[in-house]
Amino acid sequence: MTPRTYVAYAVALTLLLSGCGPDPAGESGDAEMEATMNQGKAEERVEELITEATAVLPDSLELESLGGITANPCDDLANGGAEGPVSVGRTYWLDGLPVEENEADVELLLEFWTDNGYRVTDDRRPEQLSVFVEDEEDSFRMSVQSSVQGDLSISASSPCVWPEGTPEA
Numbered sequence: 001m002t003p004r005t006y007v008a009y010a011v012a013l014t015l016l017l018s019g020c021g022p023d024p025a026g027e028s029g030d031a032e033m034e035a036t037m038n039q040g041k042a043e044e045r046v047e048e049l050i051t052e053a054t055a056v057l058p059d060s061l062e063l064e065s066l067g068g069i070t071a072n073p074c075d076d077l078a079n080g081g082a083e084g085p086v087s088v089g090r091t092y093w094l095d096g097l098p099v100e101e102n103e104a105d106v107e108l109l110l111e112f113w114t115d116n117g118y119r120v121t122d123d124r125r126p127e128q129l130s131v132f133v134e135d136e137e138d139s140f141r142m143s144v145q146s147s148v149q150g151d152l153s154i155s156a157s158s159p160c161v162w163p164e165g166t167p168e169a
Contacts, residue, residue: 038165042088042158043069049156056112064093074160089157099150109144
């Protein structure tokens, strides 16, 4: 496997884990009663968040898709096999940016996020060039990370959502 493939697996794992958290029902635990945005809207929102965040980066930026949209289950389907809630995610390589500007580019993203209602959930700098944030309003999560080779990637993921917006009865 190439080093970029290892990073792709790490990013996919990060997206999967970032979808884990409160269930769509909130603290009541009664997921059968709570509606959410549907999966299609969550996919649109993930793309919108990436577009908004990357607009602060230099014009030389080119987004290269890393595997397309993912929809990872939020539960273990112990509910009798019915389709459960999912966390939608998307990752892109940030191509066309000079590696020597990575720290400055990460700082631009972090400044954008903190100015726009995100809270930092994990900042691994200086050991690793990676920052994780969560939108305080809608709980969507984003991250920027550097591979061993210095390639930056950006990810966004949704909180748990029902595919159709409401639980199937």
